[in-house]
Amino acid sequence: MNSLIKIFLVFVILSNIHYAQDQCTFTGTPEKSLSYPLFGSTGTLKVLVILCKFTDDNYDDPPRTNLWPSTRNSMPIWGPSLVSTTIQTDYPDPSISGYFQDMSLNQLHIIGDVKFYQPIHEQAYYFISSGRGLGYLTEEILMGLNSQINFAEYDNWDPKDIDQDGKKNEPDGQVDFIAICFRDANFAGLDGSSYSGIAGITGYRQVFGNGTSQLILDNKVISAKNLLSDLGSGTCQRGILNLHEGLGTICHEFGHYMFGTTHYAGVGFHGLMDGEGTGVMNSFERIRLNWLQAIVVNNTESDVMIPDAISTGLVRRMNIPNSTEYFLIDNH
Structure with a gap:
């Protein structure tokens, strides 16, 4: 002993x-019943990761920002390695693919694509106080990348089993998971609340710039909902400065799709x-x-x-x- x-x-x-x-800070009881893990704990999930940097993002804190300095207004060198494009027997670490391969003992494969987007305007343009907000910005990001992406590739799961056939690993008409990752962002200004990440691509307000909770791209629904109200199409996070610092936040927010909206208090x-x-x-x-x-x-x-x-x-x-x-x- x-x-x-x-x-x-x-x-x-x-x-x-x-x-x-x-x-x-994302926690609470969802309004609708969802069965977790939403995507199952085995199989393959294809995700879309979007790295974003504002033109007026001048935050630098070496050595933390050395791998994506504020002077680089493009995809960081390490960006494409965040997630593997194909299933591998051994994914590189650190990466989203490698993390969940290690944690799941090779039972869950997360693959996908990484894109870069620079918002058209400076950050304050998208603040709620300017009459816009995170949903407006998210819609701009998705529409701005639409010509580069076939969103239908990211619908491979049916988390709510809408056809009631007992199968989750089949398309349901809604994009499964998009991770929108900012190098730095003021979520208090963009969404009215300070946080590092949230399990919803439009934050707490849950609407796009068009005032609705859905976008239809490539005949697939992209949902603005967060998990406190219903099944959404991904997460939004900031502080993605390098592979090591960014990975923890991205994987945690994805974890809400595996475990739900609460955090485990008491485990230190x-x-x-x-x-x-x-x-x-x-x-x-x-x-x-x-x-x-x-x-x-x-x-x-x-x-x-x-x-x-x-x-x-x-x-x-x-x-x-x-x-x-x-x-x-x-x-x-």
Whole structure:
């Protein structure tokens, strides 16, 4: 048992080393019932990632911004490697594809495309105080890239099972997931609330510039909804300065499509969905997606070996006597 305690203490110390993931304020009870994970925990999901930079974005904080300095008004060199275009046996790390391959033990493949867009106007033009807002900007981004994109390629899942055939891995007429990623953005001005990311491509207001909650491109619906009200078509985030810092925020916001609208309070700074964590999924999250097996420690074991949880998918569970609660101890 002493070995377990020592390992647990090391885990607590290491878990406070932050992966670069800003605070997410998105939380609450959705108005409509959705079955999570929305896309299933196995299979292939094709996503669209859009990197954006305002012309007046002059934020620089070396070395954090060295890989996308404010003087570069185009796709950063590392941009295309955010997500793999095809299914691979071994995705590069760091990347969205590599992250979920590692966490899922190769059960979930996230592939897709990365595009760059520079808004036509300076940021203040899109502020709510100017009569526009994030939805107006999002519509401009999507329409501006429309000639480069076939949005029908990103409809491969039916999260709500609208045809009631028991299958989620089939098209439903709505684009599955778009991640709109700003190098830097003032969401307080754009959306009336400060946050690093939100599980909705138009923020809290949930409408495009045309005043509706839908765009139809390539005969596919792109939804402005966020998960607090209904199924949307992606996420919006800021602070995507490089692969390491951007990945934590993007994966966390995608995590709302896997786990729902709440954060896991009480797990400290360890996990994807606590809102300000290390970025590495904890064992509780991976168990919920059937990506990990918990083996109960029994009273007869005196020396317990705990393998690396990321690569083996194994953790140990310590039940609390006369209680439904327990400890999960993972080593990574």
